[in-house]
Amino acid sequence: MSTEILEQPKARINLGALKKKQINIAVFGRGNVGSVLIDQLFERKNEIAKRRDLELNIFCIANSKTALLGQHISANWKEEFTTKTQCYSITEVIHFAKTNQLKNLIAIDNTASSEFVNHYPEFINSGFNLVSSNKIANTSSLKFYQELRGLLAKNEKEYLYETNVGAGLPxxxxxxxxxxxxxxxxxxxxxxxxxxxxxxxxxxxxxxxxxxxxxxxxxxxxxxxxxxxxxxxxxxxxxxxxxxxxxxxxxxxxxxxxxxxxxxxxxxxxxxxxxxxxxxxxxxxxxxxxxxxxxxxxxxxxxxxxxxxxxxxxxxxxxxxxxxxxxxxxxxxxxxxxxxxxxxxxxxxxxxxxxxxxGSKVTARGVLGDILRLSDKIK
Missing domain, CATH: 3.30.360.10 (Dihydrodipicolinate Reductase; domain 2)
Structure with a gap:
């Protein structure tokens, strides 16, 4: 009696179903650089997902007084910012990220505010990495500069600021x-x-x-x-x-x-x-x-x-x-x-x-470059 060996069907992998690494971003400052950056993120989101297997998700857009918060802010953010914003504190933004179990967090500082820089330690201790076009943190006292680096090392977090000098130049x-x-x-x-x-x-x-x-x-x-x-x-x-x-x-x-x-x-x-x-x-x-x-x-x-x-x-x-x-x-x-x-x-x-x-476009492109470099480092 012959034994017939049946070939088992090969498992099909749906590449589209593979989960991309999601990076959750809070953007602070929506002036010239901030607004251009947000638009660049939405314009290039699909291409970045295709090329880098990476999903860049914005969950917070804020100016000095109000913030737009949502698990997935859409490309219609400008319209939503006029109707759905609320007064906020940094603690509330951090709490929102924690409550919604958002991982791989990056806070973007496109302000020119010394007051906002004082919140960097709070972000780092709460699991955020930092990207900044704001020069103040790097030109404050040497004591603050060194303490910030120590805190980053302790929490194993990154801080990128290529645009601090030379805008988008490497x-x-x-x-x-x-x-x-x-x-x-x-x-x-x-x-x-x-x-x-x-x-x-x-x-x-x-x-x-x-x-x-x-x-x-x-x-x-x-x-x-x-x-x-x-x-x-x-x-x-x-x-x-x-x-x-x-x-x-x-x-x-x-x-x-x-x-x-x-x-x-x-x-x-x-x-x-x-x-x-x-x-x-x-x-x-x-x-x-x-x-x-x-x-x-x-x-x-x-x-x-x-x-x-x-x-x-x-x-x-x-x-x-x-x-x-x-x-x-x-x-x-x-x-x-x-x-x-x-x-x-x-x-x-x-x-x-x-x-x-x-220039705002060049600087925003440099900030986007820092986001992508940082995303590669986040495990």
Whole structure:
């Protein structure tokens, strides 16, 4: 008698039924960067799910006063934000995530608020990872900076902030990799501000007055609403401090030498008064331009140098300097930022990172990149 061996039917795997890793996101700050980021998340949600087997889910969108909370906020979030928001506290957002058993949590800080930064420890202790375009946490006191890192390590959580310097450029990540791999970085210098890049790139090449270039920069939206926030140099200084701390240097903001480009008599007046007196800037800057040597141009530069092998050996300068038109800094166009990273192994040939260093779309794209990098790390 023959024995017939029947082949068992093969189990069919429904790939579509496999559960994707869900990342649950709370977005704080819905200004220019925040709103663009939320739209980018919804626009690219399906493509990200397809390429990375990852589901990005927004459960909270909040400004400083009200929040939209829901297990799965939809792409119609703008309409819902006008009808379904409620006053909130950070504790209530955390409680919502816990009550609804949401895992793989990321809090996104697109605010410019020092008060919100004070809630970072609460988020970390409650199981959240952090992504931030807000520079304040990284430029507060060294004590706060170090305590925050200790808390992250204790809770095994991540904090990414690539957009703190250079918007969407891969600058901080590059410096981290070089430093952690044992490469001795000896200097970092460059044009850190997209608005000041545009202003001095234009002023060095054009025949017009400084005030006319500044007015154009204000009109096209390159500067802050009060351009003194750009011209005072503090924003560039904060970015320089962030890079110094990435190298484990023990610097405070007060250690930075900053050249303020605003005439003293216009530093404390109202914004309206300042904007009416922009012509007061013309003579000083025209003199600087006239005194340039042939083939030289003006650039507003951040420079981290000194003995960077010592915790207290760094010199941090932010100033208006003349550079050769044929140099990398001298060749800058438009509102691009440029960073030169000098190391022992590269010698006098720096690593150069250049590109769009400002703008809500570029910054939002950088925040999205941090979300994706962080999602890959979450197990």
């Amino acid at each position: 600058l901080i990540d590059t410096i981290k990799l070089l430093h952690l791999s044992g490469e001795n970085i000896t200097r970092i210098k460059g044009v850190f501000s997209g608005s000041l890049s545009y202003i001095f790139n234009s002023f060095s090449e054009e025949e017009g007055t400084f005030s006319s270039v500044l007015k154009k920069a204000i009109y096209v939206g390159y500067t802050e609403p009060d351009p003194r926030e750009d011209l005072c140099g503090n924003d560039v200084a904060r970015k320089l401090l962030i890079l110094a701390r990435e190298l484990d240097l023990h610097n405070e903001f007060e250690d930075i030498s900053i050249q303020n480009l605003i005439p003293k008599e216009l530093r404390k007046v109202s914004k309206e008064t300042f904007l009416k007196n922009l012509e007061a800037l013309d003579v000083p800057f025209q003199i600087k331009k006239k005194n340039l040597n042939k083939g030289q141009v003006l650039r507003y530069v951040g420079d981290l140098h000194g003995d960077l092998s010592k915790e207290d050996g760094a010199i941090l300068d932010v100033s208006l300097v003349s550079v050769s038109k044929n140099s990398a800094l001298g060749n800058l166009q438009g509102s691009d930022s440029l960073f030169e990273i000098y190391t022992e192994n590269y010698g006098n040939h720096p690593i150069i990172i250049q590109g769009a260093g400002a």
